[in-house]
Amino acid sequence: MSQVMIETEGLCKHWGGLKALDDISLTFADKELHSIVGPNGAGKSTLLNLLCGTYKPTSGRILHKNEPIDSIKPYAFARRGIGRSFQKTNIYPSATCLENCAIAAQRYMGGSFNFLKPRNKEPVLLHIAEEALHKVGLGHRKDTVAAAVSYGEQRQLEIAMVLATSPCVLLLDEPMAGMGHEESALIIELLKQLKKEYCIVLVEHDMDAVFELSDLITVMVNGQHLVTGTVDAVREDPRVKEAYLGQGDEVY
Numbered sequence: 001m002s003q004v005m006i007e008t009e010g011l012c013k014h015w016g017g018l019k020a021l022d023d024i025s026l027t028f029a030d031k032e033l034h035s036i037v038g039p040n041g042a043g044k045s046t047l048l049n050l051l052c053g054t055y056k057p058t059s060g061r062i063l064h065k066n067e068p069i070d071s072i073k074p075y076a077f078a079r080r081g082i083g084r085s086f087q088k089t090n091i092y093p094s095a096t097c098l099e100n101c102a103i104a105a106q107r108y109m110g111g112s113f114n115f116l117k118p119r120n121k122e123p124v125l126l127h128i129a130e131e132a133l134h135k136v137g138l139g140h141r142k143d144t145v146a147a148a149v150s151y152g153e154q155r156q157l158e159i160a161m162v163l164a165t166s167p168c169v170l171l172l173d174e175p176m177a178g179m180g181h182e183e184s185a186l187i188i189e190l191l192k193q194l195k196k197e198y199c200i201v202l203v204e205h206d207m208d209a210v211f212e213l214s215d216l217i218t219v220m221v222n223g224q225h226l227v228t229g230t231v232d233a234v235r236e237d238p239r240v241k242e243a244y245l246g247q248g249d250e251v252y
């Protein structure tokens with residue numbers, strides 16, 4: 001197994017009496033795609049929110065490259081290269097795809113991207129932004145305003161915006177949500193490429209995509225860890241089937 005990038009130890013998040021996350025200990029390795037799945041309310045988004053610093057744990061630890069990071073400020077997570085995409089779209093519709101990525105890069109570096117400045121005044125940012133767009137296959141859309149690209153391309157743009165923050169860890173929250181088959185296939189191919197380079201934590205309901213992409217799958221139920229294993233191990237585990245059937249969700 002490659003180097004462990006992120007590790008959780010006994011991670012808990014409680015909302016009053018509700019245990020949204022209960023004693024979760026997981027490791028996420030470099031250059032691997034580790035999916036987090038489970039029925040609605042399992043705690044998947046809560047876990048991502050803890051891993052990117054948006055929520056503070058009730059108890060337990062998060063380690064990045066063996067250093068505890070659970071008490072650092074949310075912006076410090078991004079500075080360490082822990083980048084997160086969102087389920088709800090996070091882009092500026094009237095800015096071009098390139099500008100959206102430049103804004104993301106600038107936020108990461110500190111300060112604010114100035115739309116009014118001539119573009120050649122921000123060469124480093126624009127270079128980073130352009131590279132990020134190329135990586136997701138949107139190089140040809142750089143001068144198109146985000147509102148004018150398709151829904152699928154907007155989701156690609158969101159991934160490009162995370163890449164523009166120079167991450168080593170990508171936390172992706174349902175990047176295939178609301179997509180048709182063809183658009184999903186594009187994202188699957190993209191993630192296959194990206195996992196050669198990054199540690200990816202993927203929360204996704206599309207189980208075909210999860211089975212195709214994952215090196216490891218963790219199944220959670222009601223805030224608790226059920227099983228972590230390879231695609232085959234998880235597919236064959238009767239506890240997984242039972243957990244989903246009990247909730248009325250379809251997995252297979």
Ligand SMILES: Nc1ncnc2c1ncn2[C@@H]1O[C@H](COP(=O)(O)OP(=O)(O)OP(=O)(O)O)[C@@H](O)[C@H]1O
Nearest residue numbers: 015018019020038039040041042043044045046047
């Ligand atoms: N800010 C909050 N305040 C109170 N309860 C919350 C909060 N955020 C999440 N919860 C609760 O924590 C539990 C886990 O929610 P979470 O969103 O992490 O689940 P999920 O697995 O991502 O679900 P889904 O697949 O529906 O997105 C749920 O019972 C949810 O209602």
